[in-house]
Every structure is written in C-alpha cells, then in structure tokens.
Amino acid sequence: xxxxxxxxxDTADEAAARAIxxxxxxxxxxxxxxxxxxxxxxxxxxxGHVRLGPExxxxxxxxxxxxxxxxxxxxxxxxxVGVDISARMRAMAAEHVADDRFLAVSPAQLDGMVQHGLRAxxxxxxxxxxxxxxxxxDIDRLGRALAPQGRLFVLNxxxxxxxxxxxxxxxxxxxxAADGIDVAALLRGRFAVxxxxxxxxxxxxxxxxxxxYWMVLRG
Numbered sequence: 504x505x506x507x508x509x510x511x512x513d514t515a516d517e518a519a520a521r522a523i524x525x526x527x528x529x530x531x532x533x534x535x536x537x538x539x540x541x542x543x544x545x546x547x548x549x550x551g552h553v554r555l556g557p558e559x560x561x562x563x564x565x566x567x568x569x570x571x572x573x574x575x576x577x578x579x580x581x582x583x584v585g586v587d588i589s590a591r592m593r594a595m596a597a598e599h600v601a602d603d604r605f606l607a608v609s610p611a612q613l614d615g616m617v618q619h620g621l622r623a624x625x626x627x628x629x630x631x632x633x634x635x636x637x638x639x640x641d642i643d644r645l646g647r648a649l650a651p652q653g654r655l656f657v658l659n660x661x662x663x664x665x666x667x668x669x670x671x672x673x674x675x676x677x678x679x680a681a682d683g684i685d686v687a688a689l690l691r692g693r694f695a696v697x698x699x700x701x702x703x704x705x706x707x708x709x710x711x712x713x714x715x716y717w718m719v720l721r722g
Contacts, residue, residue, distance in 0.1 A: 514592070541707050544707065553719065563627055567587060568595040572605050576604050627655070654720070
C-alpha cells in the first residue's frame with residue numbers, strides 16, 4: 504500500500520530543491536535548461552492574462568523556493584504571499600526571493616490569514632496541483648483566498664504524480680503515484696475558465712509533448 508510522502512519536498516539545499524521543483528526530463532529538458540527557458544516564458548504568459556502591478560497581491564501556491572515569485576516581483580513590482588507545505592522550501596524561498604514584498608507561509612497560516620480577511624487579487628499554481636494529496640481541498644482554499652473576480656493561473660500535467668512510498672520486501676520505495684483524479688475537471692467545476700491552452704514546446708521542454716496544459720480561471 505502506497506503512503507503519501509510529502510517529505511520528498513524537504514530538500515537539503517537549493518540545488519536539490521531546484522531538482523525536485525523542475526525534474527530532469529532528459530533530452531534537453533534537464534533542470535537547469537527548464538529553469539532558464541520556462542521561467543521567463545511563464546512570466547510572459549501570466550502577465551498576458553493576469554493584471555499585476557505594485558498594488559497587486561499575488562498568491563503563489565506551492566511556491567517552492569520562490570522561482571515564480573521572484574521573477575514576477577521583478578517584472579511587475581507586485582506583492583506575493585508564497586504558500587508551501589514544506590518548511591524547508593519556505594525558508595529557502597525567503598532567502599532566494601530576498602524581497603520585502605514576499606512572505607512565505609504554510610497552508611494553515613494562509614487559512615488563518617483568509618479568516619481574518621486576506622484576499623488576493625490573483626493566484627498561480629505552477630506544477631503543483633498534480634502533486635497534492637487532496638486537490639479539491641487545495642482548489643477550494645485557492646477559491647476562498649481570491650478576491651471576487653480574482654484570476655487563478657494554473658500550469659499542470661494531465662495526470663497525477665502524488666509523492667508516496669510503498670513497502671516492498673522490507674524496504675520503502677519512493678514513487679510518483681497516480682490516483683486517477685482529474686484536476687482540470689475539478690478546476691472547471693469550481694471556477695469559470697477565461698482562457699486555456701498548452702505551453703509552447705520550445706519554452707517548456709518536453710512537458711508540452713506529454714500533455715501539459717495551462718488555464719486562467721476566475722471565481
């Protein structure tokens with residue numbers, strides 16, 4: 504029986520964090536290449552569909568070490584609340600982004616902030632919902648955190664890749680488990696779709712060819 508294993512994201516250092524955030528897909532889609540090509544492309548894609556500026560509050564859900572937060576702050580001057588389940592990732596994000604316009608919190612902390620009135624103008628979840636144990640709960644959390652008519656940008660794989668370990672012959676084997684949940688259907692059931700497409704294959708190496716999609720949604 505496979506058991507959920509979020510500890511895979513508790514990496515020892517930034518190099519290991521980068522490798523788990525953007526996995527090496529081979530054939531010109533190694534971690535460094537993906538990081539270099541994909542990040543500015545996603546900034547362009549987000550800015551083309553989501554209005555961001557110095558007065559905007561953006562929620563970066565599954566922020567990791569703050570890859571997208573850092574790039575979008577530099578491009579738009581927006582303020583960002585990064586959310587991540589890993590305390591190690593949150594600590595590295597604070598160092599990587601190194602900007603007073605960024606704050607990294609846990610999902611529970613975000614829930615408390617929302618209960619006290621926080622609402623984000625926009626949110627993004629990049630390569631995140633495919634890994635969540637209960638994506639319907641995460642999607643509802645994003646919905647509660649968005650201001651009315653706020654936009655949500657999602658980039659995701661078509662299938663699921665939930666971090667898990669399974670006991671085999673007395674040893675624990677790590678795997679990316681598929682549970683059959685259709686994240687795109689959950690998103691369409693919770694939000695209205697403003698735009699959707701597939702990422703440019705030249706800018707998101709390998710991922711487009713294996714079914715990656717992006718969506719812009721509103722509450």
